[in-house]
Amino acid sequence: MLVLEDVHTHYGKIEALHGVSVEVKKGEIVSLIGANGAGKTTLLMTVCGNPQASSGRVILNGRDITRDPTANIMRSGIAIVPEGRRIFSGLTVEENLHMGGFFNTKAEIRKSQDHAYELFPRLKEREHQRAGTMSGGEQQMLAIGRALMSKPNMIILDEPSLGLAPLVIKQIFEIIGHLRDEGITVFLVEQNAHQALNLADRGYVLETGKIRLQDTGKNLLANPEVQNAYLGG
Amino acid sequence: MAAHNFKHALFCAFITLLISYPILGFNLEAQGINITITGADTTTILGVLLAAVVVFLFQLFRDQIMGRVGDLTSLTAGKHKEPMAENRRAKIESWVLTGIVILALFWPFFMSRGAVDLATLVLIYIMLALGLNVVVGLAGLLDLGYVAFYAVGAYTFALLSQYLGVSFWFALPIGALLAATFGLVLGFPVLRLRGDYLAIVTLGFGEIIRILLNNWTNLTGGPNGIGGIPDPTLFGMEFGRRVKEEGNTSFHETFGIAYSGEHKVIFLYLIALVLAVFTALVIRRFMRMPVGRAWEALREDEIAARSLGLSRTAVKLSAFTIGAFFAGFAGTVFASKQGFISPESFVFLESAIILAIVVLGGMGSQIGVVLAAIAVTILPELAREFSEYRMLIFGAAMVLMMVWRPQGLMPMRRIHIELKKQE
Ligand SMILES: Nc1ncnc2c1ncn2[C@@H]1O[C@H](COP(=O)(O)OP(=O)(O)O)[C@@H](O)[C@H]1O
Ligand SMILES: [Mg+2]
Numbered sequence: 001m002l003v004l005e006d007v008h009t010h011y012g013k014i015e016a017l018h019g020v021s022v023e024v025k026k027g028e029i030v031s032l033i034g035a036n037g038a039g040k041t042t043l044l045m046t047v048c049g050n051p052q053a054s055s056g057r058v059i060l061n062g063r064d065i066t067r068d069p070t071a072n073i074m075r076s077g078i079a080i081v082p083e084g085r086r087i088f089s090g091l092t093v094e095e096n097l098h099m100g101g102f103f104n105t106k107a108e109i110r111k112s113q114d115h116a117y118e119l120f121p122r123l124k125e126r127e128h129q130r131a132g133t134m135s136g137g138e139q140q141m142l143a144i145g146r147a148l149m150s151k152p153n154m155i156i157l158d159e160p161s162l163g164l165a166p167l168v169i170k171q172i173f174e175i176i177g178h179l180r181d182e183g184i185t186v187f188l189v190e191q192n193a194h195q196a197l198n199l200a201d202r203g204y205v206l207e208t209g210k211i212r213l214q215d216t217g218k219n220l221l222a223n224p225e226v227q228n229a230y231l232g233g
Numbered sequence: 234m235a236a237h238n239f240k241h242a243l244f245c246a247f248i249t250l251l252i253s254y255p256i257l258g259f260n261l262e263a264q265g266i267n268i269t270i271t272g273a274d275t276t277t278i279l280g281v282l283l284a285a286v287v288v289f290l291f292q293l294f295r296d297q298i299m300g301r302v303g304d305l306t307s308l309t310a311g312k313h314k315e316p317m318a319e320n321r322r323a324k325i326e327s328w329v330l331t332g333i334v335i336l337a338l339f340w341p342f343f344m345s346r347g348a349v350d351l352a353t354l355v356l357i358y359i360m361l362a363l364g365l366n367v368v369v370g371l372a373g374l375l376d377l378g379y380v381a382f383y384a385v386g387a388y389t390f391a392l393l394s395q396y397l398g399v400s401f402w403f404a405l406p407i408g409a410l411l412a413a414t415f416g417l418v419l420g421f422p423v424l425r426l427r428g429d430y431l432a433i434v435t436l437g438f439g440e441i442i443r444i445l446l447n448n449w450t451n452l453t454g455g456p457n458g459i460g461g462i463p464d465p466t467l468f469g470m471e472f473g474r475r476v477k478e479e480g481n482t483s484f485h486e487t488f489g490i491a492y493s494g495e496h497k498v499i500f501l502y503l504i505a506l507v508l509a510v511f512t513a514l515v516i517r518r519f520m521r522m523p524v525g526r527a528w529e530a531l532r533e534d535e536i537a538a539r540s541l542g543l544s545r546t547a548v549k550l551s552a553f554t555i556g557a558f559f560a561g562f563a564g565t566v567f568a569s570k571q572g573f574i575s576p577e578s579f580v581f582l583e584s585a586i587i588l589a590i591v592v593l594g595g596m597g598s599q600i601g602v603v604l605a606a607i608a609v610t611i612l613p614e615l616a617r618e619f620s621e622y623r624m625l626i627f628g629a630a631m632v633l634m635m636v637w638r639p640q641g642l643m644p645m646r647r648i649h650i651e652l653k654k655q656e
Contacts, residue, residue: 048540074542086537088530099530102523102541150542 001026001154001185002047002078007056009039009046016042018209019056024154029176029186031196031217033230034206040189041083043206044158048080049073075103079152083159085143089132093123096131096142100149109149116145119175137168144175154185161192173199193230197221205230242292246285253281299636326600330513333603337506341499349495349502351614353570356505357563358606360512362590363599364559367516369588370596371525372552373532374424375432377584378439382412382557384579386564388446391459391574401465405565412561413554420553424546439584446576458575462568464497465504472497505566512559513599519555528552589627593634 002024009017016039024030034040046053047060049070058066065073074080079100088096097116101109117124120141126134131142140160147155157176161169173195180186190196197203200217205226213220220226258278260271272278291298341349361383368376389408393399399407423434446453453459464472470484484496519525527548530538539545568574590609594601613623 050539069544070539071542071544071547074540080540082536082540086534086540088533088537090533091529095526099526099538100541102527102543146541 001061002187003057003059004043004047005057005059007043007046007053007058009042009051010054011042011051015054016209017046017053020206020209020211022204022211024185024187026153026185027180027183028201029180029188029199031188031190031200031203032206033190033193033196033203033226035230036191037208038206039209040206041158042209044080044156044187044189047073047078047156075150077153078156079147079150079154080156081140081143081147081158081160084162085136085139087131087139087142087146089130091131092128093131093134093142094127096146097123097149100146102150104150108151112149112151116148119148119178120145137164137171140164140168140172141175144172148179148184152184154187155179156187156189158189159191160188161190161195169195193226194221197226238293238295242289242295245292246289249285249288250281253284254278257281326598329600330603334506334510338503341502346495346498349498350570351611353498353502353505353566355607355610356502356509357567357570358587358590358610359509359603360505360559360563360566361587362594362602362606363509363512363516364556364563365587366591366594366596366599366602367519367528367552367559368556369591370598371520371532372528372549374549374552375428376435376553376556377432377581377588378435378437378442379556379560379587380579380581380584381439381442382416382560383564383567383583384442384446384576385412385415385557386561387568387574387578388453388459388564389561390565390568391462392452394463395459395461401463401565401569405562408565409558409561412564413558416554416557417550420550421546424549424553436581436584439579439581443576443579446579454575456575456577458573458577460573462572462574464572465501465569467500472500501566501570505570508562508566512562513603516555516559517599524548524551586627589631593630595638 002022004020004022006019006021007017008015008019020039020043022030022032022043032040032043042051045051047058049058049065049068053066056066057064060073060076060078063076065076088099091099094113097113098109101112104112117127122138123141123145126138131139134142144155144157144160160172160176164172169192176186176188177199188196188200197217197220203215203217203220204211205213205220213223213226215223221231258273258281260273262269262271337352341352344352361379365376365379368374368379386408389411390399390401390404393404393407394401419438423431423438426434447455449455466472466481467484470487471481472484483492484500527538527543528551530541531543531545531548535545538548567578571578586609590602590605593609594603594605609627612626
């Protein structure tokens with residue numbers, strides 16, 4: 001579904017990704033783990049075309065999107081929950097959700113909105129509250145809900161557990177599992193290696209802009225190298 | 234702590250002296266072709282010293298003073314009031330606006346000619362501020378060259394009437410569309426820039442247009458400007474004492490009333506009122522449409538907005554173009570009201586005043602913009618003796634606003650909401 005082939009990405013003259021190849025197949029949950037500054041966010045943003053890859057190819061559903069403008073990519077069945085949630089804090093919860101379905105019809109928006117409230121009853125309670133006044137966990141739920149509003153086949157999440165309480169993290173990961181059961185392909189980027197790999201069908205380990213390891217989630221969890229570096233021994 | 238305050242206060246007092254003494258303490262006098270410097274009289278020097286002392290004392294006790302001010306803020310901001318529902322607030326706002334418009338329709342018939350003329354100017358500023366509000370308040374693009382589009386509108390009408398004899402009603406949409414085109418063409422390269430850079434480039438653009446108008450003497454008459462711009466007509470009826478154009482009739486003869494110069498002033502006022510209402514309604518409509526929400530989203534968080542598939546360029550350009558369109562509108566009305574325009578009317582100060590109206594009004598809210606436009610245009614007229622200090626009063630008002638109501642007179646959204654109790 002999503003394929004990255006030998007992708008190099010630069011910020012100015014500095015190369016942040018040194019030839020990364022990743023594949024996410026339809027219906028999978030694929031987790032990418034790596035330390036701070038490894039290039040995880042860069043990799044996701046390259047998929048979105050901001051910044052664009054300087055060489056290599058990004059292929060979505062068999063189509064080369066390496067040089068497509070961000071706006072077009074984000075309208076072709078893929079949605080991202082960006083790092084740090086980035087909800088519209090001045091808008092209400094409902095308005096945030098509606099922004100997510102910007103290019104859909106009113107009827108579709110209503111349906112997706114009901115669905116988002118089903119997944120996150122908490123959001124329904126806070127429908128008319130301004131998003132910026134909610135807790136971190138609720139904001140993360142909103143960010144996921146908003147991404148789902150465009151009815152994507154694939155959702156990309158950038159460190160959804162960042163800065164959340166363990167109980168909330170558990171909830172978020174349950175929802176991610178649930179999304180796969182609904183048929184949505186999930187590409188999950190995390191520093192929280194244990195839970196991310198536990199949930200994943202397959203996983204990648206990114207180290208300073210290069211894929212270091214790749215395997216099934218279970219095997220990576222059992223891998224002594226991974227255990228030492230990412231699971232605290 | 235106290236020692237630090239003392240040092241800081243001393244420093245501020247020194248800066249006050251340093252800035253005001255050279256400006257106020259010397260007089261330049263022209264004697265023939267020579268200019269001589271003379272010292273100012275003692276009262277000025279005493280005044281400067283007094284100012285330094287006031288600054289010193291204020292800075293010394295700043296914490297206490299600002300503490301008091303903070304208390305005041307909580308009173309005025311109505312912190313303890315229940316927040317009003319968004320839609321209820323919107324409803325009240327439309328009622329108030331409708332009321333204002335109905336009042337505004339009738340009062341010129343009871344007012345002096347000067348007052349109506351001034352009110353027309355207020356309406357022009359309202360149009361300008363409503364337009365700039367789209368760009369700055371809603372889309373969050375700091376445009377310091379907005380006056381350029383105003384100039385395009387005004388000059389379009391002036392030139393069209395001078396060279397082709399085009400009437401006001403024809404020139405109105407043409408001026409607005411041309412201004413919008415300028416907005417579109419200019420916005421394209423400029424809108425990639427962010428924040429400060431955008432502000433500087435738009436500032437430069439505003440100056441370029443003014444300088445162009447000033448120097449393209451063949452076409453625009455340069456600093457001499459263009460005169461004899463016709464008044465609007467009402468279904469072919471002119472408001473002058475004698476009919477200027479063939480085929481037209483005159484208003485007072487048609488209705489068999491005595492000629493009065495006031496008819497024209499009131500008519501222009503009513504046109505400006507109708508156009509200002511039109512501007513407000515159209516922009517309101519835009520705000521409710523998806524494009525309005527896109528402006529807001531992009532202002533709030535550009536990365537998030539783009540991640541949802543919004544095109545940054547398209548969204549920003551739409552705001553820029555619509556803002557320019559209404560500036561062109563206002564420009565046409567202005568040219569017709571003045572009958573004469575020159576580049577003098579389109580200096581940076583105008584951009585600054587319009588921006589001040591938007592900021593004072595509370596970015597994004599229409600009632601706020603209307604109130605601020607009235608205040609900013611009328612107050613200097615009421616205090617004519619102080620007209621030299623206009624900019625000073627203006628600056629002071631801005632600083633006070635930033636202290637008391639940084640969100641503006643009527644912020645678009647509630648800044649503050651009661652959290653529901655956690656279960
Ligand atoms: N906008 C940027 N400009 C320049 N360098 C950047 C930018 N964003 C990230 N980087 C650099 O790219 C590398 C990877 O960063 P990032 O993708 O954010 O890592 P991660 O998400 O894994 O923490 C880091 O060295 C970081 O400093
Ligand atoms: Mg990151």
